[in-house]
Amino acid sequence: MNSIPYSDLRAHLAETLKQLEVREEPVFISRRGENTAVLMSVAQYERMQRGQGGFGQALLVWRERHAEELAAEADDAWHDPFADVRDRSADGGRPTMDWMEIVAAQPVVTKGTPAVTPSAKAKGQDHGQTPSGRQRMSRPTAAQSLRWLLDTNTLSEPVRPRPNLALVQSLLKHPDELALPATVLQELYFGWLRMAQGRQRLRVGDYLHGTVSQIPVLPLDAAAARVQAQVRLHAEQRGRPMSYADSEIAAIAIANGLTLVSRNTRDFEGQPGLRLANWFED
Numbered sequence: 001m002n003s004i005p006y007s008d009l010r011a012h013l014a015e016t017l018k019q020l021e022v023r024e025e026p027v028f029i030s031r032r033g034e035n036t037a038v039l040m041s042v043a044q045y046e047r048m049q050r051g052q053g054g055f056g057q058a059l060l061v062w063r064e065r066h067a068e069e070l071a072a073e074a075d076d077a078w079h080d081p082f083a084d085v086r087d088r089s090a091d092g093g094r095p096t097m098d099w100m101e102i103v104a105a106q107p108v109v110t111k112g113t114p115a116v117t118p119s120a121k122a123k124g125q126d127h128g129q130t131p132s133g134r135q136r137m138s139r140p141t142a143a144q145s146l147r148w149l150l151d152t153n154t155l156s157e158p159v160r161p162r163p164n165l166a167l168v169q170s171l172l173k174h175p176d177e178l179a180l181p182a183t184v185l186q187e188l189y190f191g192w193l194r195m196a197q198g199r200q201r202l203r204v205g206d207y208l209h210g211t212v213s214q215i216p217v218l219p220l221d222a223a224a225a226r227v228q229a230q231v232r233l234h235a236e237q238r239g240r241p242m243s244y245a246d247s248e249i250a251a252i253a254i255a256n257g258l259t260l261v262s263r264n265t266r267d268f269e270g271q272p273g274l275r276l277a278n279w280f281e282d
Contacts, residue, residue, distance in 0.1 A: 055214035056175030081191035147177040151262035170279040224255040
């Protein structure tokens with residue numbers, strides 16, 4: 001946490017404001033040794049406002065913000081930036097859907113949850129050439145009850161103009177039980193960073209910074225690393241070597257006792273202790 005005394009604020013204001021552009025954390029203003037105010041960038045404030053309702057509400061807000069653009073975009077105009085971030089087969093066909101049917105059938109705001117209203121259309125507002133507001137690596141806390149670890153093909157699906165109905169309904173059904181491995185976060189940002197400038201890049205960046213950022217990220221820590229070694233050895237002994245990224249994701253799921261949600265469950269089958277789910281079909 002960065003803090004600056006009130007008496008020094010005027011002398012260091014320009015430097016402090018410049019630091020806000022590159023710092024992830026806000027700057028606290030202290031007086032008589034106690035923090036009394038806080039400075040944060042507009043981007044940080046907007047992310048905080050969007051995050052009040054958690055991932056499920058943030059997803060609905062994102063879809064509503066980009067509703068006109070998504071409705072006007074033909075399927076063949078969508079170039080999936082995440083299709084080859086890992087050595088995997090391309091996704092197959094998917095049922096079309098009416099997004100408003102999901103909104104009506106699966107309300108996210110519950111009693112006691114602050115409502116999040118859509119901000120003005122974010123057209124023309126990119127989130128920069130480099131990622132801003134990276135997610136912290138975090139372990140489940142006592143207040144969290146995480147159950148599902150999301151693979152890249154699961155978490156990238158909602159950005160499509162017409163995403164898979166069953167998948168999105170499942171995401172909205174379990175908004176507070178989701179986690180993603182650091183491996184997946186890297187793949188999502190890699191896919192976004194190499195997109196050509198344009199509306200699709202703006203839209204995907206908004207999704208990553210304002211929606212995906214609501215999901216806790218789990219790292220490959222020492223426990224998961226030991227599990228990963230076992231996962232790789234088991235796959236090799238079965239004559240089905242697993243890619244490093246897949247073994248890392250599987251290990252994080254096993255080490256944290258989570259069910260891995262992926263469209264490509266065949267890539268992970270046969271690993272002891274690994275629970276799998278395919279929300280595209282289940």
